[in-house]
Amino acid sequence: MxxxxxxPIPESEIAAWDADADVVIAGYGVAGAAAAIEAARAGAEVxxxxxxxxxxxxxxxxGGFIYLGGGTPLxxxxxxxxTVENMKAFMKAALGPATDDEKIDVYCEGSVDHYNxxxxxxxxxxxxxxxxxxxxxxGDEGLMYSGGENAAPFKDLIPPAPRGHLPQMDNKKTGxxxxxxMLMKPLVDTAEKLGVKAEYDVRVQTxxxxxxxxxxxxxxxxxxxxxxxxxxxxxxxxxxxxxFDEDMVRDNAxxxxxxPGSAIDAxxxxxxxxxxxxxxxxxxxxxxxVAVHTSPQxxxxxxxxxxxxxxxxxxxxxPGRIGQAMLFHQNNEAFLIIDQQAHDxxxxxxxxxxxxxxxxxxAAELEAEMGLPGGALTSTVNVYNMHAENGSDPxxxxxxxxxxxxxTPIAAFDLRGMTSGFPLGGLKTTADSEVLHVSGEKIPGLFxxxxxxxxxxxxxxxxxxxxxxxxxxxxxxxxxxxxx
Numbered sequence: 001m002x003x004x005x006x007x008p009i010p011e012s013e014i015a016a017w018d019a020d021a022d023v024v025i026a027g028y029g030v031a032g033a034a035a036a037i038e039a040a041r042a043g044a045e046v047x048x049x050x051x052x053x054x055x056x057x058x059x060x061x062x063g064g065f066i067y068l069g070g071g072t073p074l075x076x077x078x079x080x081x082x083t084v085e086n087m088k089a090f091m092k093a094a095l096g097p098a099t100d101d102e103k104i105d106v107y108c109e110g111s112v113d114h115y116n117x118x119x120x121x122x123x124x125x126x127x128x129x130x131x132x133x134x135x136x137x138x139g140d141e142g143l144m145y146s147g148g149e150n151a152a153p154f155k156d157l158i159p160p161a162p163r164g165h166l167p168q169m170d171n172k173k174t175g176x177x178x179x180x181x182m183l184m185k186p187l188v189d190t191a192e193k194l195g196v197k198a199e200y201d202v203r204v205q206t207x208x209x210x211x212x213x214x215x216x217x218x219x220x221x222x223x224x225x226x227x228x229x230x231x232x233x234x235x236x237x238x239x240x241x242x243x244f245d246e247d248m249v250r251d252n253a254x255x256x257x258x259x260p261g262s263a264i265d266a267x268x269x270x271x272x273x274x275x276x277x278x279x280x281x282x283x284x285x286x287x288x289x290v291a292v293h294t295s296p297q298x299x300x301x302x303x304x305x306x307x308x309x310x311x312x313x314x315x316x317x318x319p320g321r322i323g324q325a326m327l328f329h330q331n332n333e334a335f336l337i338i339d340q341q342a343h344d345x346x347x348x349x350x351x352x353x354x355x356x357x358x359x360x361x362x363a364a365e366l367e368a369e370m371g372l373p374g375g376a377l378t379s380t381v382n383v384y385n386m387h388a389e390n391g392s393d394p395x396x397x398x399x400x401x402x403x404x405x406x407x408t409p410i411a412a413f414d415l416r417g418m419t420s421g422f423p424l425g426g427l428k429t430t431a432d433s434e435v436l437h438v439s440g441e442k443i444p445g446l447f448x449x450x451x452x453x454x455x456x457x458x459x460x461x462x463x464x465x466x467x468x469x470x471x472x473x474x475x476x477x478x479x480x481x482x483x484x
Contacts, residue, residue, distance in 0.1 A: 003219045003226060006273040008209045011216055020230035021047035021197070023481045024218055026204040026271065027238035029057025030180075030467050031450030033187040034474030035236045035481070037121070040194035042482035044233060048196060049220055051203040051239075051266055055188045056181070058240060058264045058451075059467055063136040064179020065146055066471065067464030069163035070108055072115040077127040078143050082161035084108050089158045090149055095460040098284075104456050106431045107472055114472050115165065122186030126168040133296040133316060135463065136179070138350055140168045147462025148318030152397035164464050183467060202227055206274055207235055207446065215278075215445030234445050234481030237435070238474060241451035242269025243422040252285035253423045255327055261291055261420025271452035275427045278446065281438045283454040285425035289461040290323035293418040294336055295354055297346045300402045302338035303384055304415075306330045309367060309376030311384070314396040320461050327419045335370065336413040337381065339406045356411035366410050381406055424461065426453040433477035447481045449474040 003009060022044035025032045032048055033055070039046045050057075069075065070084040087108045092099050119125065130137035130144040137144055146164025148154060167182035201222055208217040208228070217230040242248040243260040248269045250257055272282065292299075296319040304322065306312050312334075313325045326334045338356070346354060360366040367377035385405040387394055393403050427448050428436040435446040449455075455469035 003205050006206050006270065006277045008207050008278055009219055011208050011210045014208060014217070014228055017217065017230040018228050019047065020232065021045045022231070022233045023047070023236065023478065024049065024229050024231040025236040025238060026218060027057060027240065027450070028055040028188070028198060029238060029240065029450060029470065030059035030184060030187070031470035031474035031477070032057070032236070032238035033184060033191055034471040035238060035449060035478035036191045036196045037187065037194060038475045038478035039482040040191065040196050042479055044482035046196045047229060048198040049202040049204055049218070049229065050198060050200050053200050055198065056184050058267065059470070060181045060184040061264065062178070062180035062467065063463070064167050064169075064181070064183050065136065065164045065464030065467060066118065066183065067146065067163050067462050067468035068111045068115045068165045069161060070111045072112050072165065074115065074125050074127060074143055074165055075161060075163075078129040078162075080129075080161050082163070084111070086159050086161065087111065087163065090147070090154060091456060093158065094147055094154060094462060095457045095465065097459055099456065099458045100454070102431050103473070107456055107469070110472065114468075117475070118183075118471070121190045123183055124168045125165060129162065132349065133300040133319070135291075135296060135319060137166060140170060142166050142168055146318065146464050148321055151317040151399065152314045155399070156397070163462070180467070204239065204270070204274075207278070209278070213444065215443065231445065233484050234447055236477045236481050237271040237274065237427070237446070237448040237452055238450045238470075238477070239271035239452050240264070240267035241423050241426065242272055243267045245269040248272075249423070252425065253288050256288050256421050256423065259420040261422060267422070267451065271448065272426050275435055275446070275448065278443055279437045279439075280443060281428040281436050283425060283428050284458050285423065287424040287457065287459045288324070288421045289320055289424060289457075290327045290419050290421035292319060292323035292326055292334070292415060293420070294413055294415060295346060297349060298338055298342065298354060298413070299336055301342035301345060301404075302336050303380070303406065305335050305337060305377060305380055307333040309372045309380050311380060311396060314393070314398045316398050316402045318462060320463065323419050323421065324461070326415070327421070332417055332419055334415040336415055337366075337377070337406065338411055338413075340409045340411075341407060343411065357414040359409055359411040361408055361410075363410055366412055370412055381410075422451070424454070424457045424459070426451065429453045429473070431476070432480045433473050434480055445484065447477040449477040
């Protein structure tokens with residue numbers, strides 16, 4: 001009889017194992033690949049079970065940022081100074097509230113080593129900085145600001161440094177073969193050279209526990225047949241978030257209902273539910289990264305207003321913070337206001353398809369076309385322009401580099417409903433990637449990493465935090481599982 005439950009199966013019910021290994025890893029994305037490498041290097045026989053037809057997961061289709069700092073060779077090559085303490089301070093301020101400070105501490109302290117580990121595995125980085133705002137560089141540049149480090153409120157509190165490290169790839173096409181692919185391929189190649197075995201089209205259903213409650217294997221499904229694998233040392237869950245499980249989204253992160261993004265449909269939350277069925281604790285299940293679907297280069301050069309025609313955030317910050325502010329606090333309603341000069345500048349930078357919703361000769365005409373109350377947008381533009389004449393923005397502290405009066409013709413982009421995102425919460429784990437029971441005790445034999453866990457992000461986000469967190473704590477999961 002096929003198992004179709006996340007409840008743990010007693011070992012006594014397994015008549016015979018179909019396969020075995022020291023460490024069994026569920027999922028072959030970035031967390032699973034990193035776990036496989038380190039478990040193999042620790043002397044373990046490793047088997048990875050991947051539900052799709054090949055390796056990569058969401059990571060291979062992502063832009064590819066890895067959030068790293070503290071003075072990496074790439075930062076230094078591009079002329080930037082950074083320290084571990086500044087990185088810690090920024091991450092605790094920007095990724096909260098209520099961050100796991102122990103995880104952030106070990107992540108920052110090990111960041112330079114992690115960069116070197118990636119390079120040694122064959123991940124390429126071009127020693128070139130990209131200074132434009134954006135979701136990712138326009139070309140193959142290797143470094144950029146990816147978390148709002150150089151924008152208010154952080155730039156005046158913590159010395160800013162760019163920490164978005166992007167693997168180099170020619171002719172990249174995010175969503176098909178971009179920086180994420182050039183992160184994953186060298187890692188998988190490294191794992192294979194170390195003797196890691198992988199089985200594809202195998203969907204892990206649940207785990208097997210012995211009479212003492214220790215996780216000793218998994219029950220999976222392959223082509224409609226049950227497939228059991230014994231884990232002599234440990235099981236690592238690395239199966240992604242719950243972005244595509246509608247019930248879990250509705251129950252935990254309802255702001256994302258109907259707008260899953262930046263993930264693959266294999267992110268169905270099963271790893272989290274497997275853990276919960278064992279009594280595992282979860283955290284920050286309501287937290288989410290949110291993308292707003294427009295050009296960050298345009299947002300920086302204009303102003304963003306809500307349904308009342310009022311600004312609500314500095315436009316030069318990390319665009320994910322704008323998306324969160326829009327969805328969480330502005331009822332998912334916003335408009336981007338720019339002038340002809342700003343639009344032309346961005347077009348010259350190579351952006352295409354940027355057609356505004358309304359174009360008028362004055363702010364008064366524009367607010368009428370948009371259906372805003374008379375004077376609402378006009379007063380906002382007038383106040384902004386009055387201070388912009390002096391290169392300042394006392395309301396939101398936009399960097400003077402981007403502050404310029406908005407002229408005419410003036411246009412607006414309708415951003416209402418233009419967001420999507422993915423959840424950041426998941427299983428609670430230690431800094432060594434051991435899954436924690438609701439009692440606070442470790443669940444023996446079970447480890448987890450990646451987006452099925454609650455990592456360094458507790459609410460806020462920075463591009464690169466998922467791949468950085470997944471690969472870093474994936475390594476620790478592999479080491480921990482191999483030791484037991």
